[in-house]
Amino acid sequence: MVGGQDGITSFAVQDNELWLRHLIWLILQVSTTGFVFFQSVHQNRLWIPTLLLLLAGTIKYSERTIALYLASSDSFGTSVLKEPNPGPNYERLMRKYSHYEASNVPVYFEFFIDQKSRCNVIEGKLYEFELMQYAHHYANMYKGLIVNLMFSSLEHGESRNFFSRRDADDTLKILEIELNLFYDLLHTKVVVANSKLGKLVRCISFGLVVAALSLFHKEDKHGLKSFDVKLTYTLFFGVLSLDMVTHLLWMFSDWTVASCFNSTICVLKILEILLHLKRFRWMKADHRGEAIASTPIIFKRWSQTLPQFNFIEFCCQESGSESEFRTMITKILEYMHIKDFIEQKKIDIIQMCNVTVKPLTQNLWQFIFEELLEKSRAADDLEEAKRIISARGEWVLENCDFIECSELMSYVKDVAYDESLLLWHIATELCYSNTDEQSHSRHYCDARNFSKCLSNYMIYLLYQQPSLMSEVSGIAKQRFRDTLAEVQRFFSQRQREPDKLGTDYQRILEVDTSLKPAHVKGNLSKSALFDASKLAKELKKLGPQKWEVMSKVWVELLSYAASRSRGNAHVQQLSKGGELLTFVWLLMAQFGLRDSWVETRIHTRLIVNI
Numbered sequence: 001m002v003g004g005q006d007g008i009t010s011f012a013v014q015d016n017e018l019w020l021r022h023l024i025w026l027i028l029q030v031s032t033t034g035f036v037f038f039q040s041v042h043q044n045r046l047w048i049p050t051l052l053l054l055l056a057g058t059i060k061y062s063e064r065t066i067a068l069y070l071a072s073s074d075s076f077g078t079s080v081l082k083e084p085n086p087g088p089n090y091e092r093l094m095r096k097y098s099h100y101e102a103s104n105v106p107v108y109f110e111f112f113i114d115q116k117s118r119c120n121v122i123e124g125k126l127y128e129f130e131l132m133q134y135a136h137h138y139a140n141m142y143k144g145l146i147v148n149l150m151f152s153s154l155e156h157g158e159s160r161n162f163f164s165r166r167d168a169d170d171t172l173k174i175l176e177i178e179l180n181l182f183y184d185l186l187h188t189k190v191v192v193a194n195s196k197l198g199k200l201v202r203c204i205s206f207g208l209v210v211a212a213l214s215l216f217h218k219e220d221k222h223g224l225k226s227f228d229v230k231l232t233y234t235l236f237f238g239v240l241s242l243d244m245v246t247h248l249l250w251m252f253s254d255w256t257v258a259s260c261f262n263s264t265i266c267v268l269k270i271l272e273i274l275l276h277l278k279r280f281r282w283m284k285a286d287h288r289g290e291a292i293a294s295t296p297i298i299f300k301r302w303s304q305t306l307p308q309f310n311f312i313e314f315c316c317q318e319s320g321s322e323s324e325f326r327t328m329i330t331k332i333l334e335y336m337h338i339k340d341f342i343e344q345k346k347i348d349i350i351q352m353c354n355v356t357v358k359p360l361t362q363n364l365w366q367f368i369f370e371e372l373l374e375k376s377r378a379a380d381d382l383e384e385a386k387r388i389i390s391a392r393g394e395w396v397l398e399n400c401d402f403i404e405c406s407e408l409m410s411y412v413k414d415v416a417y418d419e420s421l422l423l424w425h426i427a428t429e430l431c432y433s434n435t436d437e438q439s440h441s442r443h444y445c446d447a448r449n450f451s452k453c454l455s456n457y458m459i460y461l462l463y464q465q466p467s468l469m470s471e472v473s474g475i476a477k478q479r480f481r482d483t484l485a486e487v488q489r490f491f492s493q494r495q496r497e498p499d500k501l502g503t504d505y506q507r508i509l510e511v512d513t514s515l516k517p518a519h520v521k522g523n524l525s526k527s528a529l530f531d532a533s534k535l536a537k538e539l540k541k542l543g544p545q546k547w548e549v550m551s552k553v554w555v556e557l558l559s560y561a562a563s564r565s566r567g568n569a570h571v572q573q574l575s576k577g578g579e580l581l582t583f584v585w586l587l588m589a590q591f592g593l594r595d596s597w598v599e600t601r602i603h604t605r606l607i608v609n610i
Helices: 013-043 047-071 073-079 090-102 128-147 153-163 168-187 196-218 226-251 254-258 265-277 311-318 324-335 339-353 362-378 382-389 394-398 417-432 435-439 442-464 476-495 504-510 517-521 529-540 543-564 567-574 580-590
Strands: 107-112 282-284 291-293 305-308 356-359 603-608
Touching: 013 047, 013 073, 013 567, 047 073, 047 168, 047 196, 073 128, 090 107, 128 153, 128 168, 128 254, 128 265, 128 567, 128 580, 153 580, 168 254, 168 362, 168 567, 168 580, 196 226, 254 265, 291 362, 305 442, 311 417, 311 476, 311 504, 362 382, 362 442, 362 543, 362 580, 382 543, 394 543, 417 442, 417 476, 417 504, 417 529, 417 543, 442 476, 442 543, 476 504, 476 529, 504 529, 517 529, 529 543, 543 580, 567 580
Parallel strands: none
Antiparallel strands: 107 603, 282 291, 305 356
8 A cells, every 4th residue: 555556546537436445445454454463563573663654555545545536427526516606686686676666766687797707818929837827727617528517608708718819839738738637637636635634644644654664774673584674675665766756746747836836936947947848849740841749758748649540441451352261260150150249359450450640730730720710709609609519511511602512511411420421531532542632732732631631530539439439420330331341342343353444442433423322222231432432523523622621521520529529538538648539629618619508697786777
């Protein structure tokens, strides 16, 4: 108990729900150890150091159990609730109102918002200290997102007013710190350690270990084995070293730094150096000057990457004729009635092996930020906000004033979300395979790369992160398998026809899709291959402008998934490195793009016209 893990209390959100088990285990351990200690105290000349270590270990384990309890869903959900507010005294106001009205005195109620409650907004670029202060403020305001708490229009108005005045880089840095603060709340002892009692208890625990070491050192070692003495010293210094490292990590954590802004100049200088080391950094990656996230791994607050999964490339690797040995194995598995299980596990493993990682680029984040900012400015009220966040591409297509996109509307409105993702993913890949597209201007090349990156990222989320996409995934697994089977059949047939020329992607586009696949095949199969081919042909009619349309549609598909997934699913990813989708989820909330906020009237007063 003394030398165990001290900084991290849980590795997953689900671990916090086991606080009661840890409490029972603590009681059992203390009881058992206490019984053994009591039985041996009469012949143990080191009973005082032993008792001190027992107390120190009990304190540490108790801290962890309390931290787990405070981070559990029930306790945390209760802690983020605001103080009970009965509102203005209705009975007294109505009594006055009735009195004046009976006296024929003009009277009415006025509602107003106290502007002093708003956070002061600093214009321009923010320094590291200011970024930390704002992140701490908004983390405290929005930590209720973790338990899907509703927020007032006042809170959304304040945060939207602030973030709409920030640039994309500062916003990303603030969101990064906010999510790290959320992580600390759920997976560390920060709530316990930052309390006055927690600081006192932590010092007592460290002092007990030091006192035990001192008493052991002064004790006569006669009769003790040399190896046992050396081992005991090693364990003592190991425990003290772990304690010192834990203290340092705790002292320089984001929560502690945020609470030390009123400290002495010397402390502020040290914190300034620390924040400078932990700052988010971009690095120029190529001759075009494209910047990618490159914070040193020791100072990273999240992974800063976008996992990529390409469905068509995966299908190409899986296609091809089966060998005689594989056919024989398949028949054996079918006879044993485990073929489906083996095939599914095989597909899952191959999917994981086909996931690649791409660093987040500054241009991509800037593009996502500007698209969400534009939507935020259009969301003037709750109804408009609901309409915008419920759009899965139609808002972009309806407001696309530079080109006619009505033919594309059915591919976002008339299909399920998971089908729409697969359709646009395959269509994006078919369009991207055209090498002539690379000769377009920088603007269209950027939009082309954005579309490709977000397309592969969303398909990765759909098939590899089911907890994040469970609210919108539908029958994604079945659609994946049906489309995979059709692609494999298509390529295996084409391989037996050597007169066919062109790449695999071009072969798909060569198929006549003048009739909808459902009209020819029926609706038993959920395959989206040739519907996607039809979409790709419609997109090609738009010329290079299709990339601007596609990139905007992909951001809308991304934001739709972010708004539909639950807060608990997002915070589960924080212990695994974090996802870009979680940043979009938090940014949308702070832009006011949520379907669960209420209009707020802060104060009510009775106006009497005399």
